[in-house]
Amino acid sequence: DGGITQSPKYLFRKEGQNVTLSCEQNLNHDAMYWYRQDPGQGLRLIYYSQIVNDFQKGDIAEGYSVSREKKESFPLTVTSAQKNPTAFYLCASSRDLDQETQYFGPGTRLLVL
């Protein structure tokens, strides 16, 4: 059963805490992406990765960090420097950066306590 998974579905963060969102894909895709979605708005790109051990900042990278140690995995850390982290986070993958269609995971909703 191929696809892209995200965990957890809901995540609660305390003030000053770093939290990590998981994203895994078994589609053998090279490119992976992280987006943030606020209510009633579109997707804003946080980070993307074209290949293992390489990633690029998107439009709103401040307060976030990523790693790409394995092709299948692209975790996102929301650091304490991100002052307004409450949002819906979506991970996506595509065959490569030139391959057009992106496949999205089910999302993680991050809430601040």
Place this chain on the structure above:
Amino acid sequence: SQKIEQNSEALNIQEGKTATLTCNYTNYSPAYLQWYRQDPGRGPVFLLLIRENEKEKRKERLKVTFDTTLKQSLFHITASQPADSATYLCALDDTNAGKSTFGDGTTLTVKP
């Protein structure tokens, strides 16, 4: 500055009618444009892709047009059904950045 605009945040139509959603863009030269469907609390799902050299593409009850002169794409759902109710996002290939950029979406409600 670059901008992607999708028509009104919400569109309400009666079942059986044709829904038409608009995606306008400025300061992009996309090689292709995509439409995605997003249901509440879920990730977007790819629907259709249309390239710059294509005027129209169809898939079942869906039709997309792409006018690079007007810098506009139209997305049509014919014989609409309540199950078509969702948010529809357009996405442009931002070739300068090597990635796609999404519009804010239009929420379609089809009433029985």
